[in-house]
Amino acid sequence: MKKKLAPLVAIALAMVFAGDAALAADRMESRPVVGVIVGIDRAAHAITVVEQFTGSKIRLVIPRGQRVTIAPTVSFGSSVEFERLMIGLQYRGVTVQ
Numbered sequence: 001m002k003k004k005l006a007p008l009v010a011i012a013l014a015m016v017f018a019g020d021a022a023l024a025a026d027r028m029e030s031r032p033v034v035g036v037i038v039g040i041d042r043a044a045h046a047i048t049v050v051e052q053f054t055g056s057k058i059r060l061v062i063p064r065g066q067r068v069t070i071a072p073t074v075s076f077g078s079s080v081e082f083e084r085l086m087i088g089l090q091y092r093g094v095t096v097q
Contacts, residue, residue, distance in 0.1 A: 032092075034052045036050050036089070037070075037086070037089050038057070040085055040086075042083075045061060047085065060091075069092045070085075070090055076089075
């Protein structure tokens, strides 16, 4: 009986762990990003940011109509429309990993 039960237990465990992996893939975690905007793709509604702490480049797609959070400047407040972004502004927002 134990010999017949072992393969069934192995299959059940494989299904459980595969389900957990699929759920983890569906869950997207977000993290804060602070860095300088080094590129703006107006057609794709995306920006490229060099992260302040790691130095890595991150491409972020900004949903249409959403304001972009930046470090406050004299000319702008703390958030602006995508169309008003300029290279060199400091981005302060969230990205999905």
